Amino acid sequence: MEDRKARRKAFLDEFIKDLEEEIFSQFDQKLDEESAQSIRQTIRERVLRDFQDETGELINRLKKSVTKEIASKVTRDEKLKKKAEEEEFQRFNLHFRIQHIMIFTSVIILILTGLPLKFPDLPTSTGFVSIIGGIKSSRLLHRIGAVILIAAMAYHVIYSILHREGRRDLILLIPRPRDFLNLIQNIKYFLGFSHEKARFGRFSYIEKFDYWAVYWGCVVMIGTGAILWFENLFLNIFPKYMFDISKEAHSDEALLATLAIVIWHFYNVHLNPDIFPMSWTWWTGKISKEEMIEHHPLEYEETTAENAKDDAM
Ligand code: HEM
Numbered sequence: 001m002e003d004r005k006a007r008r009k010a011f012l013d014e015f016i017k018d019l020e021e022e023i024f025s026q027f028d029q030k031l032d033e034e035s036a037q038s039i040r041q042t043i044r045e046r047v048l049r050d051f052q053d054e055t056g057e058l059i060n061r062l063k064k065s066v067t068k069e070i071a072s073k074v075t076r077d078e079k080l081k082k083k084a085e086e087e088e089f090q091r092f093n094l095h096f097r098i099q100h101i102m103i104f105t106s107v108i109i110l111i112l113t114g115l116p117l118k119f120p121d122l123p124t125s126t127g128f129v130s131i132i133g134g135i136k137s138s139r140l141l142h143r144i145g146a147v148i149l150i151a152a153m154a155y156h157v158i159y160s161i162l163h164r165e166g167r168r169d170l171i172l173l174i175p176r177p178r179d180f181l182n183l184i185q186n187i188k189y190f191l192g193f194s195h196e197k198a199r200f201g202r203f204s205y206i207e208k209f210d211y212w213a214v215y216w217g218c219v220v221m222i223g224t225g226a227i228l229w230f231e232n233l234f235l236n237i238f239p240k241y242m243f244d245i246s247k248e249a250h251s252d253e254a255l256l257a258t259l260a261i262v263i264w265h266f267y268n269v270h271l272n273p274d275i276f277p278m279s280w281t282w283w284t285g286k287i288s289k290e291e292m293i294e295h296h297p298l299e300y301e302e303t304t305a306e307n308a309k310d311d312a313m
Contacts, residue, residue: 012047012048012051015047016043016044016047019043019047020039020040020043023039023043024036024039087288087289088286088287088288088289089286089287089288089289089292089300089303090285090286091281091285091286091287092281092282092285093165093285094285095155095159095163095165095166096159096165096166096169096285097282097283097285098155099152099155099156099159100282101282102148102149102151102152102155103149103152103214103218104282105148106145106146106148106149106152107145107149107257107261109141109142109144109145109148110142110145110146110149110221110254111254111257111258111261112128112141113132113138113139113141113142113145114142114254115254115255115258116128116129116135116138117138117139117142118251118254118255143229146222146225146229149218149221149222150222153218153222169202169203172201172202172203173203173207173208173211173212174208175205175208175212179204179205179208180205181198182198182199182200182204182205183198183205185197185198186198199297199298200295200296200297200298200299201296201298201299201302202296202299204295204296206268210264210265210268213260217253217256217257217260220249220250220253221250221253221254221257223246224246224247224249224250224253225250227242227243227246227247227250228246228247228250231243234246269282
């Protein structure tokens with residue numbers, strides 16, 4: 001503030017000095033010191049008065065117009081933001097997102113703690129196990145991961161039965177002949193025999209495959225894992241070869257699940273150039289209008305037609 005005042009004063013002093021010189025240069029004869037001093041005083045007073053009046057007005061005018069401009073920009077930005085939000089589609093509700101978070105957290109723990117049991121001699125296995133405090137901790141963590149996965153599965157099954165959107169999605173996820181036709185259409189498209197890609201509704205055949213692969217994987221892993229966990233109880237009732245089969249199935253399905261997640265799922269949700277480095281849908285549950293039109297055109301048309309009907313009512 002002090003700085004600004006000093007700068008303004010220096011500017012005005014300079015300005016007044018120039019003005020004085022200009023005025024005095026118009027007179028040929030030299031003025032006596034007293035008259036010159038009085039004229040200087042008058043110039044100074046006038047300049048200061050006029051400057052204050054006019055700059056005050058100028059500043060007010062500037063303030064008003066700039067404030068108006070900023071206000072209109074803010075409303076424009078708000079409108080654009082609102083429009084962009086309106087153009088987003090809620091794909092997954094909170095229940096679904098919580099289930100997904102529980103599943104991926106548990107599966108990461110289960111893979112990290114399970115694979116060292118399958119490949120105990122690998123340096124990565126011994127390294128990881130020693131970091132987490134030895135084989136005992138690894139086994140304990142594996143069981144904690146298993147409990148989270150079982151809870152997620154139970155949550156999902158109850159949600160799919162009791163929640164309206166859960167029931168709707170479960171029905172829409174059932175494979176239909178249309179999925180097979182879509183697959184053929186896409187093969188034709190990718191081979192260049194057709195110009196049109198398959199048009200999907202809420203779930204494409206890829207998403208349906210992904211969903212049922214995880215569903216089946218969880219059933220197998222939980223079933224066989226429980227047998228391994230309660231070995232003695234199981235062997236009291238069933239023959240040993242059934243236990244061995246369960247162990248083999250658990251171990252092989254674990255490897256299959258790991259590869260499917262690393263190769264298939266990671267490509268779809270992280271490495272795919274359209275999405276890289278990550279799709280945030282798992283967190284927000286939302287997808288953009290463009291994604292909706294590109295990946296779920298039939299659902300987009302259905303939703304917009306429904307919204308238009310609601311607006312008309
Ligand atoms: C994505 C899920 C899972 C993965 C990737 C996974 C992975 C594995 C692997 C690789 C092994 C070692 C098998 C071997 O020695 O060849 C294992 C062992 C085991 N798993 Fe899992 N598992 C999963 C889920 C579960 C679940 C849900 C349970 C329990 C209900 C479970 C309980 C066990 C038990 C008790 C063992 C034996 C561990 C021990 O020797 O202490 N697992 N798991």
